[in-house]
Amino acid sequence: GAGVSQTPSNKVTEKGKYVELRCDPISGHTALYWYRQSLGQGPEFLIYFQGTGAADDSGLPNDRFFAVRPEGSVSTLKIQRTERGDSAVYLCASSLGTGVQETQYFGPGTRLLVL
Amino acid sequence: AQRVTQPEKLLSVFKGAPVELKCNYSYSGSPELFWYVQYSRQRLQLLLRHISRESIKGFTADLNKGETSFHLKKPFAQEEDSAMYYCALKGSSNTGKLIFGQGTTLQVKP
Secondary structure, eight states: OOOOEEEOSEEEEOTTOOEEEEEEOOTTOOEEEEEEEOTTSOOEEEEEEETTEEEEOTTOOSTTEEEEOTTSSOEEEEEOSOOGGGOEEEEEEEESOSSTTOOOEEOOOEEEEEO | OOEEEOOOSEEEEETTSOEEEOOEEEOSSOOEEEEEEEOTTSOOEEEEEGGGTOOBTTBEEOOBTTTTBOOEEESSOOGGGOEEEEEEEEOOTTOOOOEEOOOEEEEEEO
């Protein structure tokens, strides 16, 4: 079946602009995660959803970042007033649940470049 | 604080040589530990998890709570093992949040 998909694959924007990044999880997966990966670093947790609600948003760096998952499936990560430091690969993952044996399946990522 | 440390950015070995990718963690409770791998031009994927105590593609990893380590080992490296490897920690079974190390690039030379 189809894996996690993310759009766009690449996004170039100017400092101060607003961007939206989309994630389509695997069908039936209730848990959805966003991570950010800067160059030379491992993925860094941003937020995770269980169903429609954000169960843990402790990784969002500041209030310019916001994510939604209104119907418990597709999620959108929104970044306001982008800064050059926001440039990174944004990864989405999904899993059936959060139990010990659950596997997170990752998407290909969206590469964001803020000029 | 929860933290994962992978001290080597790059590990280069010859085909057939043993491999050990180091991972140390900091966590006060009972962690769940994972190794993820990213092959060239592919997405990040789970390689193995400590709780399963399994061998995947010849790789094994043992959780050593005394040394707070979860090193990844393979007795005989293959060229197709060349990839980026990330060690990750899940601090609680109530959340899926993963904390990743910085990653180690494994380069297996012919």
